[in-house]
Amino acid sequence: MEAPATTLGAGVVKRAARLADGRELIYYDDPGTTLPAERRIDERALAPRPETATMRRDVLTGDWISMAAARQNRAFLPPAELDPLAPQSPANPSEVPSLYDVAVFENRSPSFGPALDLATGDAPAAADPPLGPDDLDTPGLGRSRTSVGRCEVVCFSPERTGSFGTQSVTRARTVIEAWADRTAALAALPGIRQVFPFENRGEQIGVTLHHPHGQIYAYPYVTPRTRLLLQAIEREGADLFERIVAFEEQGPRVVLEADHWIAYVPFAARWPVEVHLAPRRHAPDFTALTDPERDELATVYLRLLQGVDRLYDTPTPYIAAWHQAPVDVARDSARLHLQLTSPRRAADKLKYLAGSESAMGAWIGDIPPEQAAARLREAVGA
Structure with missing residues (x-):
């Protein structure tokens, strides 16, 4: 199926799609890419998306701590043939259906969200969302709110190993355009106050996948830092x-x-x-x-x-x-x-x-x- 396309800066082409459970998937094609316009449909039978996590206020610091139990089930250093960020194959039902240059999708086990998708309404509305900065700063013991937000995975390459630093200049430019596009989109979601792109590299940091990738978090508050x-x-x-x-x-x-x-x-x-x-x-x-x-x-x-x-x-x-x-x-x-x-x-x-x-x-x-x-x-x- 040909995904709807939009041309961004530097000739990068954005193609929007959906995963089998309704999560958003966006392809960012390099300028001059050899990939076809058609992208495979995700035909996996997936479990329903997890309930949105709950965050609790630390009364000693004022910080909000997200309790995201679904993250316990995330992939942990799988073998290369089962890389969940590689393009899907008959032996590997990964998260990305088609071959890609750069791909961004909603994390299956997010720390924040899923939040209500205004375009489709696929994700449930938060049961007890923050009611703004004054609400988050209100004192009191035992305060909690739904962890409104979004966590996305940014795949820098379909290759199974590497990092941002191993990419070409053209590919790096495509990722930068993706960061800018996702920053704009996530900042426009209801309740989002800060957008944070980052890359963790190395098992000593706690990386659980060797695939070259980063993440983007959209928070419902201004972070402590x-x-x-x-x-x-x-x-x-x-x-x-x-x-x-x-x-x-x-x-x-x-x-x-x-x-x-x-x-x-x-x-x-x-x-x-x-x-x-x-x-x-x-x-x-x-x-x-x-x-x-x-x-x-x-x-x-x-x-x-x-x-x-x-x-x-x-x-x-x-x-x-x-x-x-x-x-x-x-x-x-x-x-x-x-x-x-x-x-x-x-x-x-x-x-x-x-x-x-x-x-x-x-x-x-x-x-x-x-x-x-x-x-x-x-x-x-x-």
């Missing part, structure tokens, strides 16, 4: 990110510079490997990037990731977290930026978050940021 960021902006000034870029640009921690982007190890880095990548111009999220900024990001981001992998003889585990401004606040001050972190402090050693970091949030750095930046700079330039 971003609330701290908003407090910093209020304390330091609305031009905080502009001043950070200017400060780091003049210092010894720059790792990579380009016309539109700059990568640096932050002045007070926590992790043994920690590098930030930010646009020079203010952009609250991926949707605000221009085509030249997206084009350059595809090249710059690959150079950075490949440099990280040249630090050691084996691939480095990391979390690549793309921080975006909330949907409804701080759009003029909170800037899109990547925070890539790794616990790898030596070829055969990891940094564990023990008593001080885990219990008190009081970090102790193992490697001076200037030293870490010099190593990264050399690896990126190799």
Whole structure:
């Protein structure tokens, strides 16, 4: 069946489809793709979608904790022939029916959602949704709400192994266009306040699938990390990110510079490997990037990731977290930026978050940021 098509930036073609249980599936075809317009229908007999998880408020911190029991049933390091993110075959009833370039679909075992799909009404409406920011901040013991939101899987490639850093520039550009498109779509869903694209890489990080992929979470609240960021902006000034870029640009921690982007190890880095990548111009999220900024990001981001992998003889585990401004606040001050972190402090050693970091949030750095930046700079330039 030919999926409805829309042409996005850089010649990327978006094709919308549905999985057998009603979950949304979107194909993003590379410019000049050799794939046909027709896509197979998902003919699997699937169990009904799980009930939406419930989140509970931690009265000591004000944080909301999603209790997503369905995640216990997710795939855990399956053999390559049963890769659930590979295109379906007679022997592998995976999540993606057709061969693809990039594919995005709703997670079968989500931490947030499923939320009501306005286009089809396929997913049930939340039984007890948050009633806005004031509701989420209301004090009291034993408070809970439905975990309204969406969790999506972003498949970077049909190949069974790899990561974002192993993709071509063309494929990286397609993924960036997918991130921007999904950010816009998820931000428009009822009750969503923040959209977070990320990639977990390596079993040491907790990855359960070796397939090259990332995820996107759409939260019903502003996350704890971003609330701290908003407090910093209020304390330091609305031009905080502009001043950070200017400060780091003049210092010894720059790792990579380009016309539109700059990568640096932050002045007070926590992790043994920690590098930030930010646009020079203010952009609250991926949707605000221009085509030249997206084009350059595809090249710059690959150079950075490949440099990280040249630090050691084996691939480095990391979390690549793309921080975006909330949907409804701080759009003029909170800037899109990547925070890539790794616990790898030596070829055969990891940094564990023990008593001080885990219990008190009081970090102790193992490697001076200037030293870490010099190593990264050399690896990126190799």
